[in-house]
Amino acid sequence: MKMLFFSSSSSAVPLFVTFFIILCTSNALVKLPENETVPAVIVFGDSIVDPGNNNNIVTIAKANFPPYGRDFDGGKPTGRFTNGRIPSDFIVFGLNLNHTAEELGIKKLLPAYLDPTLQPADLLTGVSFASGASGYDPLTSKLSQVLSLSDQLELFKEYIGKLKAMVGEEGTNSILSQSLFLLVQGSNDIAETYSVIRKGQYDFPTYADLMVGWASSFLKELYGLGARRIGVFCATPLGCLPSQRSIGGGKRIECVDNINEESKLFNDKLSSELDSLNANFPLARFVYIDIYNPLLGLIQNPQKLGFEVADKGCCGTGLIEVALLCNKFNPFTCDDVSKYVCWDSFHPTERVYKILISAIIQQYVNKFL
Numbered sequence: 001m002k003m004l005f006f007s008s009s010s011s012a013v014p015l016f017v018t019f020f021i022i023l024c025t026s027n028a029l030v031k032l033p034e035n036e037t038v039p040a041v042i043v044f045g046d047s048i049v050d051p052g053n054n055n056n057i058v059t060i061a062k063a064n065f066p067p068y069g070r071d072f073d074g075g076k077p078t079g080r081f082t083n084g085r086i087p088s089d090f091i092v093f094g095l096n097l098n099h100t101a102e103e104l105g106i107k108k109l110l111p112a113y114l115d116p117t118l119q120p121a122d123l124l125t126g127v128s129f130a131s132g133a134s135g136y137d138p139l140t141s142k143l144s145q146v147l148s149l150s151d152q153l154e155l156f157k158e159y160i161g162k163l164k165a166m167v168g169e170e171g172t173n174s175i176l177s178q179s180l181f182l183l184v185q186g187s188n189d190i191a192e193t194y195s196v197i198r199k200g201q202y203d204f205p206t207y208a209d210l211m212v213g214w215a216s217s218f219l220k221e222l223y224g225l226g227a228r229r230i231g232v233f234c235a236t237p238l239g240c241l242p243s244q245r246s247i248g249g250g251k252r253i254e255c256v257d258n259i260n261e262e263s264k265l266f267n268d269k270l271s272s273e274l275d276s277l278n279a280n281f282p283l284a285r286f287v288y289i290d291i292y293n294p295l296l297g298l299i300q301n302p303q304k305l306g307f308e309v310a311d312k313g314c315c316g317t318g319l320i321e322v323a324l325l326c327n328k329f330n331p332f333t334c335d336d337v338s339k340y341v342c343w344d345s346f347h348p349t350e351r352v353y354k355i356l357i358s359a360i361i362q363q364y365v366n367k368f369l
Contacts, residue, residue, distance in 0.1 A: 036369050037178055038095060038106075038178060038179060038180050038229070038368075039124070039125065039174075039175050039178055039179055040106070040124065040125050040126035040175055040179040040180070041088065041091055041092045041095070041106065041110060041125070041126040041179065041180045041181075041182065042126050042127065042128075042129075042156070042159075042179055042180070042181050042182070042227075043088045043110060043126075043127075043128040043129065043130055043181075043182045043183075043184070044128075044129050044130055044149065044152050044153075044156075044181075044182070044183050044184075044185075044218075044222075045128075045130040045131075045134070045182070045183055045184030045185050045233075046130060046131065046132055046133065046134045046135065046184060046185055046187060046188055047061070047063070047081040047130075047131075047132030047133060047346075047347065048081070048086065048087060048130075048184045048187075048233075048347070049086055049087055049088040049128055049130040049182070049184045050079065050080070050081065050086075050112070050128065050130040050131055050132040051078060051079060051080055051086060051088065051089070051109070051110060051111060051112045051115075051128050051130075052064065052078050052079025052080065052111075052112040052114075052115060053079070053112040053113060053114045053115075053128065053129065053130060053131050053132075053147060054079060054131055054132045054133075054146060054147075055078075055079040055112070055114075055115075056112075056114040056115070056116065057114070057131070057145070057146065057147065058145060059133070059144055059145045059146050060144070060145075060323065060324060061131075061132045061133035061144045061145075061146055061323055062079065062132075062323060062324075063077065063079055063080060063081040063082075063132070063323060063326075064077050064078065064079040065077050065327060065328070066327070066328040067083070067315060067326065067327070067328055067333055068080065068081065068082070068083070068326065069083065069084065070083050070084075070337075071083045071084040071337065071350055072084045072085065079112065081132055081322075081323075081343075081344070081346070081347045082343045082344075082347050082348065082349060082350055082353070083314070083337050083343045083349055083350050084349075084350030085109070085350050085353065085354070086350075086353060087184070087353050087356075087357050088110040088128050088130075088182065089108070089109045089110055090353060090354055090357040090358070090361075091110070091180075091182070091357055091361065092106045092107055092108075092109070092110045092125070092126065093106075093107070093108055093109075094357065094358060094361045095180075095361065095365070106125050106126070107125055110126060110127065110128050111127055111128070112127065112128055113127040113128065113129050113155055113159060114155075120162075120166060123159065123162055123163060123166065124163075124166070124167070124175070126179065126180075127159065129147070129152040129155050129156055129159075130152070130184065131146040131147030131148075131151070131152065132144075132146060132323075133146045133188055134146050134147055134148060134149065134152075134185070134188065135185055135186065135187075135188040135189040135193060136149065136185050136186055136189050136211045136214040136215050136218075137189045137193050137198070137210070137211065137214065138150070138214075139193055139197065139198070140188045140189050140192070140193040143192075143193065149185070149214070149218050153218065153221060153222070153225075156222075156225065157225065160172060160176070160225065160226075163175060163176075172226075173226055176225070176226035176227060176228075177226055177227075177228045178228075178229070179227070179229065180229050180231065180368060181222060181227045181229060181230045181231065182230075182231045182232075182233070183215075183218070183219070183230065183231070183232045183233065184233045185215070185233075186211060186215075186234075186235040186266060186270075187235060187236065187238055189207075189211055190211075190235060190238055190259065190262050190263060190266065191238045191241065191243075191244060191259065194207050194262070195259070204262050204265065205265065208262070208265050208266040208269050209269065211266060211269075211270075212266070212269045212270055212273045215232070215270060215273065216273050216277065219232070219277060219286065220277070223281055223284055227284070228283060228284045228285065229284070229285050229287075229368040230284065230285065230286050230287065231287045231289050231364065231368065232270065232274060232286065232287065232288060232289060233289045233291050234263075234266075234267040234270060234271070234288060234289065234290055234291055234292055235263040235266050235267055235270075235292065236263060236291055236292055236295050237255065237260045237263055237292055237295060237296055237299075238259050238260065238262070238263050239255045239256035239257060239258065239259030239260035239261075239263070240255040240256075240260065240296075240299060241345065241346055242311065242312045242313050242318055242319055242320075242342055242344075242345040242346075243319070243320055243322065243345040243346060244256050244259055245311060245312075245319075246319040246320055246345070253311055253312075253319075263292065264292070267290075267292060270288065271288045274286045274287070274288045285367065285368050285369075287364060287367045287368060289360060289364055291356070291360070294356055294359065294360070295348075295356065298310075298341065298352065298355070298356070299341060302341060305355060306338070306339075307338075307339060307340065307341050307352075308339040308340075309339055309340045309341065309342075310340075310341040310342075312340075312342065312345075313340060313342035313343055313344045313345050313346075313347075314333060314334040314337045314340040314342065314343055314344070314349065315330065315333050315334075315343060315344040315345075316330040316332045316333055316344075317332050318332075318334075318340075318342065318344075318345060319345060320345050321344050321345055322344045322345045322346045322347070323344075326344045337349055337351075338351060
């Protein structure tokens with residue numbers, strides 16, 4: 001269910017400046033080359049890209065109540081773990097997938113596959129199978145009783161069957177081979193499952209190898225089902241999550257360096273594995289998406305983009321509140337969320353997502369083509 005944050009290394013500043021320049025000198029909308037098409041966006045992962053799948057399963061990892069969603073259309077809590085839209089929404093909105101200048105991307109929002117109001121037409125342009133509080137480690141999902149990656153893959157197979165019923169096998173194969181697949185995982189494994197349970201079983205390098213193994217197995221299965229354009233988000237500087245800072249950051253609530261080092265080690269191993277997959281599956285594009293450094297740059301330079309608070313969230317005290325603890329009865333929730341990098345103690349605000357995803361689209365879209 002978690003994600004984010006940052007540290008104090010200066011090495012990320014040049015990359016952040018690059019992202020800032022891209023954001024300020026380009027439109028959020030990306031128009032693909034005339035000979036390329038991306039008919040759908042299909043997403044797997046955790047709460048960073050869960051638009052409400054957890055609403056429809058029995059778990060405490062939910063966000064379908066106020067103040068979540070207070071800046072969403074109509075102030076409606078949808079199950080998204082922030083105050084508004086999430087990265088997958090900005091991705092489908094920002095990509096002009098149909099090559100029509102007057103259209104702002106493929107659709108405004110990427111829906112949850114388990115949404116009971118989902119329409120057949122939504123399947124053609126993509127859905128999210130993500131489940132908040134899940135991870136690469138099967139134990140991570142089991143602890144919170146959410147959809148594991150294996151569960152998400154089974155739902156994807158069901159989705160393929162529905163597509164075949166609508167457009168036939170050839171049409172389905174065409175959609176899958178040209179669609180953009182995204183995977184956002186690993187935060188909960190490192191910040192919770194390892195630190196609370198697995199630490200007594202493995203040293204972190206060994207656990208990171210296990211995580212990469214689970215990730216690789218999932219990606220190979222996805223390839224076997226027809227995916228060819230696959231983006232994998234790396235882990236973020238988890239030691240700078242407000243929750244982690246509150247627990248281990250001392251009186252000054254500083255970033256927890258050893259957790260950030262764990263994120264970086266996992267990222268190095270993940271990047272190497274994606275290189276190996278690209279070598280072994282030349283018909284596919286496995287793209288490593290660096291979110292660690294852009295987020296690090298943002299937390300180091302919040303004023304550059306008009307933020308004021310980067311060490312705690314808007315909801316409640318901003319130090320521990322997430323999911324059920326972030327509720328309408330908490331009297332400490334901020335009035336002006338635009339000043340905050342984080343919405344709750346684990347997740348960024350809609351504004352941060354919009355800034356980062358606009359830059360990521362510009363930076364990475366051509367790597368899938």
